[in-house]
Amino acid sequence: MSTVTTSTRPVDAAPGRTAAARLQAWLPRLVLSPSIAISLFFVYGFMLWTFILSLTNSRMLPSYEFVGFAQYARLMENERWWVAATNLGIFGGLFVIICLGLGLLLAILLDQRIRQEGALRTIYLYPMALSFIVTGVVWKWLLNPGLGIQAMVRGWGFESFTFDWLIDPKMSVYTLVIAAVWQASGFVMALFLAGLRGIDDSIIKAAQLDGAGLPRIYWRVVIPCLRPVVFSAVMILSHIAIKSFDLVVALTGGGPGYSSDLPATFMYTHAFTRAQIGLGSASAMLMLGGVLAILIPYLYSELRSRKHG
Amino acid sequence: MPALMPARAFRKTLLGLAVAGSLGVAQAQAGDVEVLHWWTSGGEARAANVLKELMEEEGHHWEDFAVAGGGGETAMTVLKSRAMSGNPPSAAQIKGPEIQEWGDLGLLGSLDDVAESEGWDEKLPGVVADVMKHDGQYVAVPVNVHRVNWLWANPEVLEEAGVALPTTLDEMFAAGEAIREAGYVPLAHGGQAWQDATVFETVLLATAGNDFYRRTMVDLDPEALGSEQMIEALENFKRMRELMDDDMSGRDWNIATSMVISGKAAMQLMGDWAKGEFTAAGLEPGKDYLCVPAPGTEHSFTFNIDSLAMFRVSEEADQEAQRTLARLVLEPEFQKTFNLAKGSIPARPDLDMSEFDQCARKSLEDFQRTADEGGLVPSMAHGMAVRSDVQGAIFDVVTNFFNSPDMSAEQAAQRMVSAAQAVM
């Protein structure tokens, strides 16, 4: 994702151009303009609309009776919102870190001239193809202590084995992490594998000639080369984390109690099920604000360091 | 005299006249009605299919728009999205106070002419009719009446544990211990917010009675919500948890019912839709399973009425289709088939109940008795008592209290007060 490449100027610098040439010069912008218009209207316009709704007391359908920031004040007092926001921090953080770690590990291992690499890669990658609408029920079974993994391991004779996070309000959010990591880590593996394959072998050879051991080569030479991949992966993972919705609905339904609620489900529940569109919109705005607060510094520092590095 | 003619025959006569008059009009009479509903399970769907067939017999076209999930939550999202786009389905399964909200938005069409020609005011119990009206006009048609405060039990397990069917909360707790000792789960339950709320409202009724229930769950009286009685009810509610098993989180209610069927659990507190599960398993009421009013709520009937609301449509033919649909819903044929499948009782008490089982007959009897005694109360857990935002706030408190080991009943009662106030 570098921003510095050979810059190609539009031909509008050429003197004495014809109408056709002028059209040519504007064509790129013309081609982009529908997409720009779409972004402006459907992303930024809708965000603005959501912001406006967050200032109203809209209930079942949007209305335009303004109440100032009262919805935000209500949200701040809402305990469930804080549970959801904290959960997103826990869930998002663990999800991104574990996916990166597991993905990198699997990619490095797969890069060791493994037999059946293609088959393994497909197996690691396939969960990305499935939605939680499809796999939610199975995950619910597997994580249910009386039915799934716990029952199975106990069936093998380990009577004291306990794996009951799904029913423990303090641990339920971690079951979301397990299922989400299952879905996305293979994809991260693919990204890293692609990155590893793209690294110039001569760098590694040079390091080997210097007598560096393999772990050291990976730590000092290979992994730093993967920085752009980490960037792409973090972008994709954080977008998945923020949007995680089907996962919660299918796996825990937000429970026990509302211990595994996430902002996306909070917003949905309030805006749609509970006819509090104003409050739901306020939570959506805070969610977007949170995304911006994390993404912009990261984007900025990444793009900047790459320009200079 | 049309009033003396069977309604369908009358329509057919009209139709015949129209055909004789002009073919164009006759064709326009065949309207479309798109019905958004969440009757997706096998038995329900087959029963609702009767309605579709009746509609088609009358020459109208039924467009089936089924959306399952979360007790109609997904369907409501779809409905809002469709309403926003200015293209709502012509009929939708909406119930309770939500009918009022849609009516307030001016989106529902009046059914008064059907209601008048069919005599709904005479046929429907007052409580039911009130729910269907917005601003004094009928905008929805009731499909059935569910009773929520039932206790379902497996007689073999009770016998094994040496206990009788509990009729009060104290008996229930005592029986629970005996059942647990005999090696069974005393009370089957699924840890979902609405199921927690179902148990809660039943325990509330049993602890504090009908009037208190109305003050708290319908009128949201802050004084009552924070009172000693509420705290006592919450404590009893929490004690219920001791009767349940550990793996209940997220369990669907029908899985809980199947625990009673298979003899893993002794009892379940659930509405009469649970009967469908017992029937599907080939069991007979009174013999293979027992249905009684939930302990301590014999003089209460928490009702949950399913209904179809009609949205305004512009085409005359489609309006006609809506009116036909509304009329057919209350006709004996559909009422009987549908309610036999659903486990509920017909919305019209005047129907012949001979084909219904003893649970349903008891339900109808209690419906009429409690209506006279003042024990007929709307179910909070099933969206009949308060608006969905208040209901949601109460759900949050109830389910959080039920699932968190360290929240006291006093705290929960206090939160109940602020929840009710926050959404006002």
Add this chain to the structure above:
Amino acid sequence: MDNVIRRRTPGARLARAVLYTVLILAVLFYLMPLVVMLFTSIKPLDEIRAGSLLAMPLDPTFAPWAKAWGEACTGMRCEGVSVYFFNSIAIVVPAVLISTTIGALNGYALTKWRFKGSELVFALMLFGCFIPFQVVLLPMAQTLGWLGLSSSRAGLVLVHVIFGIAFTTLFFRNFYVSVPSELVSAAKLDGAGFFRIFWRILLPVSAPIIVVSVIWQFTQIWNDFLFGVAFSAHDTQPVTVALNNLVNTSTGVKEYNVDMAAAMIAALPTLVVYVLAGKYFVRGLTAGSVKG
């Protein structure tokens, strides 16, 4: 590719054993849900009730698959998921083609015809990836109503295109950045136009990234539930909605094997795409989309 452990020392052999163990453990983790689904879908109901989730099917039957495909009730229609399956195809194919085409042109314009503010345009569009779909549900519904597209297939295609182009543009832009610009500059000097250069120079080398974009979009749109349920009518519901109706129904006897067979059917197209094209997917990512 010399960064591999291959000396045949005992230590290396041990390392190799550890390596394979880790890889195989990972295989078990990733495969478990699919195996449970597959096994459950071919077991008779009694066997599901009696046995453990991961137990091998003793008496495999494909009746649940047949039922899920052609007979299971999703609402009052008991025609299985097949109708909805084809609805999904009718939505996915145009949406994927259109969003990929737009993404390719955008990526091309953003990298080979840079203009003042083109980076800003890209950043603006990128943010579209992060907007949670629940947020746009109601305004989108209203907009579709204005456009006269509510509850139509065209409307659903439009929605998927709108929220897909942020991703496809990202893919193509990052790919085209790594395609050398010299050829493009030379062609420009020769007087070749915008589309001609795209057609002759960029498109022929784009196969890897087209695969990535198509796979990504296909998966996203095929698996979509929220838009599919909110913006469809009775006759345009995609397969995920039908699956939900089947699986989320909470009354009556649960036919887990039919549920699982339906889930497998709904998952099959994306699974097949990943299995068949997965190789090209990784190759496409290697080809540039993740490189700087």
